[in-house]
Amino acid sequence: MLRKYLFSTDHKIIGLQYGFTGLFFLLVGFLLALVIRWQHAYAGEPLPLIGGWFGGNAPGGILLPEFYNQLGAMHGTIMVFLGVVPLAVGAFGNYVLPLQVGAPDMAFPRLNMLSYWLYLAGGLVMLASFFSPTGAASSGWTSYAPLSVFANDGQTWWLAAMLLVIFSSLLGAMNFITTVVQLRAPGLTWFRLPFFVWAQFVTAFLLLLAFPALQAAAVLQLMDRLAGTSFFVASGLVVSGQVIDRAGDGSALLWQHLFWFLGHPEVYVLVLPAMGIIGEVIANNTRKPLWGYRLMVYSLFVLGFLSFLVWAHHMFLTGMGTTISAFFQATTMIISIPSVVVLSALILTLYGGSIRFNTPMLFALAFLPMFGIGGLTGLPLGLATTDIPLHDTNYVVAHFHYLVAPGTIFALFAGIYYWYPKATGRFLNETLGRIHFFGSLVAMNVIFMPMFVQGLAGVNRRLWDGGAIYVHAQDTLYLNVPMAYAALALAVAQIPFLVNLAWAPWFGRVAGTNPWDATTLEWATPTPPHAHGNFDAIPRVVRDPYEYSVPGADAAFLPQGVVPPDADREP
Amino acid sequence: MDLPYTTEVRPDTGLTSPKLGIWLFLASEVMLFGSLFAAYVLLRVGSPAWPDQSAVLSVPLATLNTVILLASSVTMVLAWVSLRRGRLPGFRLYMGLTLLGGVLFLIVKAFEYSDKFSQGLLPSTSNFYGLYFTLTGLHALHVVAGLAVNAWLWLPGVRLWHTRPALFTNRVEIAGIYWHFVDLVWIFLFPVLYLL
Numbered sequence: 001m002l003r004k005y006l007f008s009t010d011h012k013i014i015g016l017q018y019g020f021t022g023l024f025f026l027l028v029g030f031l032l033a034l035v036i037r038w039q040h041a042y043a044g045e046p047l048p049l050i051g052g053w054f055g056g057n058a059p060g061g062i063l064l065p066e067f068y069n070q071l072g073a074m075h076g077t078i079m080v081f082l083g084v085v086p087l088a089v090g091a092f093g094n095y096v097l098p099l100q101v102g103a104p105d106m107a108f109p110r111l112n113m114l115s116y117w118l119y120l121a122g123g124l125v126m127l128a129s130f131f132s133p134t135g136a137a138s139s140g141w142t143s144y145a146p147l148s149v150f151a152n153d154g155q156t157w158w159l160a161a162m163l164l165v166i167f168s169s170l171l172g173a174m175n176f177i178t179t180v181v182q183l184r185a186p187g188l189t190w191f192r193l194p195f196f197v198w199a200q201f202v203t204a205f206l207l208l209l210a211f212p213a214l215q216a217a218a219v220l221q222l223m224d225r226l227a228g229t230s231f232f233v234a235s236g237l238v239v240s241g242q243v244i245d246r247a248g249d250g251s252a253l254l255w256q257h258l259f260w261f262l263g264h265p266e267v268y269v270l271v272l273p274a275m276g277i278i279g280e281v282i283a284n285n286t287r288k289p290l291w292g293y294r295l296m297v298y299s300l301f302v303l304g305f306l307s308f309l310v311w312a313h314h315m316f317l318t319g320m321g322t323t324i325s326a327f328f329q330a331t332t333m334i335i336s337i338p339s340v341v342v343l344s345a346l347i348l349t350l351y352g353g354s355i356r357f358n359t360p361m362l363f364a365l366a367f368l369p370m371f372g373i374g375g376l377t378g379l380p381l382g383l384a385t386t387d388i389p390l391h392d393t394n395y396v397v398a399h400f401h402y403l404v405a406p407g408t409i410f411a412l413f414a415g416i417y418y419w420y421p422k423a424t425g426r427f428l429n430e431t432l433g434r435i436h437f438f439g440s441l442v443a444m445n446v447i448f449m450p451m452f453v454q455g456l457a458g459v460n461r462r463l464w465d466g467g468a469i470y471v472h473a474q475d476t477l478y479l480n481v482p483m484a485y486a487a488l489a490l491a492v493a494q495i496p497f498l499v500n501l502a503w504a505p506w507f508g509r510v511a512g513t514n515p516w517d518a519t520t521l522e523w524a525t526p527t528p529p530h531a532h533g534n535f536d537a538i539p540r541v542v543r544d545p546y547e548y549s550v551p552g553a554d555a556a557f558l559p560q561g562v563v564p565p566d567a568d569r570e571p
Numbered sequence: 572m573d574l575p576y577t578t579e580v581r582p583d584t585g586l587t588s589p590k591l592g593i594w595l596f597l598a599s600e601v602m603l604f605g606s607l608f609a610a611y612v613l614l615r616v617g618s619p620a621w622p623d624q625s626a627v628l629s630v631p632l633a634t635l636n637t638v639i640l641l642a643s644s645v646t647m648v649l650a651w652v653s654l655r656r657g658r659l660p661g662f663r664l665y666m667g668l669t670l671l672g673g674v675l676f677l678i679v680k681a682f683e684y685s686d687k688f689s690q691g692l693l694p695s696t697s698n699f700y701g702l703y704f705t706l707t708g709l710h711a712l713h714v715v716a717g718l719a720v721n722a723w724l725w726l727p728g729v730r731l732w733h734t735r736p737a738l739f740t741n742r743v744e745i746a747g748i749y750w751h752f753v754d755l756v757w758i759f760l761f762p763v764l765y766l767l
Contacts, residue, residue: 107588174595182588216606228695249618
């Protein structure tokens with residue numbers, strides 16, 4: 001029992017472990033955001049109902065500014081590193097990728113288990129830091145130096161947790177790449193790979209090559225905090241009115257360069273697997289091959305490569321110089337091209353299709369405009385001139401939340417509704433799914449759209465009072481109230497989803513092995529797939545991944561692979 | 572369950588899975604040490620005063636360590652070659668020498684560190700010493716990790732030789748690739764920290 005479900009080396013069990021843990025962290029991160037939204041609407045007033053839970057952090061139910069900073073830093077960290085990436089890569093990558101390439105398991109099953117346990121350890125250290133004497137990290141999810149060097153002890157916990165999570169990702173990325181290169185089924189040539197596999201493959205390279213920069217940065221910051229070095233501490237730095245007694249000569253910009261060298265590819269780590277999931281769902285539910293499959297794959301390559309060359313567009317206001325800014329704004333404009341290509345190809349796939357509007361497809365269809373809004377509002381931020389007034393305002397918050405919340409997280413929901421029947425043998429309930437979808441769609445837009453308005457008015461992000469002390473913010477402050485209630489509504493809209501997840505394994509409509517009439521290999525396994533081995537026999541791939549509605553074909557769809565009808569399956 | 576291509580080469584890629592895996596791991600290590608070297612360059616260029624490195628660090632001890640580490644890489648190859656030729660005693664001898672080399676390296680390193688500490692030179696003294704201790708410390712951690720793997724292969728792991736010699740030889744080769752990489756990092760650290 002323990003070996004089967006807890007210390008499993010089976011990629012499907014590990015995928016589910018990542019999935020449940022990731023969903024748990026997603027919920028924790030969301031609840032932190034809920035408190036933040038309420039705080040912005042009613043700063044200085046006692047928090048209703050739960051105000052008493054925070055003890056000394058919220059005397060009389062009113063959040064202390066120090067605690068508010070912890071909530072902000074931990075919301076970002078938990079959402080990105082412990083929620084979305086583990087779900088997008090750890091859960092979907094682990095569960096679906098080996099099935100789609102026709103592999104019996106991941107290339108290194110035991111390393112796979114180690115990846116999960118390192119991730120879990122990192123996540124628990126991160127959560128535990130809330131209960132450390134001085135609380136959790138409070139310098140934002142970016143941990144900018146020198147603030148973070150002199151911040152409370154929670155920052156040390158943050159660094160330790162991040163090192164664990166980074167190590168977990170590195171091992172995972174190794175595993176994913178090796179699996180795709182080495183364990184593709186016979187006949188599965190590179191350009192027959194499903195789009196989802198390509199997305200995961202490029203993502204794995206980003207994780208493998210970008211994360212070490214943060215590893216290095218975390219080691220250097222740990223030295224600054226624990227051994228008294230001055231890597232990020234300039235000479236003569238004054239903190240709280242006192243000149244810091246250190247050797248000095250360090251560079252705060254060094255931290256930003258190292259952080260964003262990871263941080264920007266990390267953005268694509270959030271985006272690419274989402275595009276992969278959406279590609280699968282859209283091809284299946286339009287009953288058409290993806291429009292421009294090869295073009296989309298090439299776009300992924302360009303995205304992956306260029307994502308290493310745009311990091312300093314987060315740093316236009318640091319005074320690094322106009323020449324460098326010019327370079328990075330040029331690369332940033334160029335990287336928008338392949339993103340638009342992928343999104344356009346997905347939209348063009350809809351053209352002329354007879355679309356099935358099931359829950360996964362609804363999420364996928366909503367992803368397209370939401371992701372479009374997020375992407376297009378990023379252009380003014382990528383140009384140095386227009387970034388100057390917008391930098392560090394709520395406009396930025398709205399921009400990346402459109403990409404990640406109704407963008408990536410909607411893709412994750414689409415994936416959950418789409419692959420759930422494969423993992424459990426039963427469908428998630430459609431009615432509950434629709435309530436979940438429409439509730440989330442409306443609530444998210446009411447939360448994030450006003451942030452553009454506030455940001456354009458110049459309201460800064462990360463303010464304890466939501467901007468109340470600034471004169472220029474007064475006209476848009478009232479928006480904080482509907483945003484707070486929409487956040488609450490978003491919480492309510494997740495209840496049918498959680499009920500659905502718990503209810504469907506026992507009472508959901510029974511699904512066969514291929515309930516969506518899909519072509520890719522994961523649907524050629526029994527439901528659920530065999531522990532270790534997956535397929536009845538090694539499948540043989542005979543055609544491209546999305547052969548739906550092929551003119552002149554005998555069937556409405558042609559499965560990509562054939563599993564030999566053989567009783568003595570490979571062990 | 573046995574996964575394919577753990578010991579035999581996949582024809583169209585020309586690789587075994589563990590070999591691809593270790594090269595990918597080393598690619599991430601290149602980025603890790605690369606980031607740290609980049610930090611070194613940025614901090615040194617931005618610093619108004621940088622010590623004369625070859626005068627404050629011990630070049631003779633570092634040269635000795637370079638020789639020791641290079642020699643241990645040679646014995647690591649010989650250990651693997653012995654297995655390829657089916658000679659277990661040769662493996663035991665050469666792997667033992669490799670372990671000895673790694674331990675000697677750490678002992679010399681410990682002498683260097685304690686010498687610096689006794690003079691009151693700590694990571695916090697200046698960014699040069701901070702980088703020196705961080706970079707060599709992280710490298711030493713990699714040596715320790717390599718020693719742990721090699722020691723496991725030398726003592727308990729060797730039982731695998733009697734049941735699955737090809738798999739065991741493979742493991743020694745993979746451990747060897749890692750060991751050479753640790754060696755290579757030192758080849759970069761030596762001139763950057765001691766000579767330039």
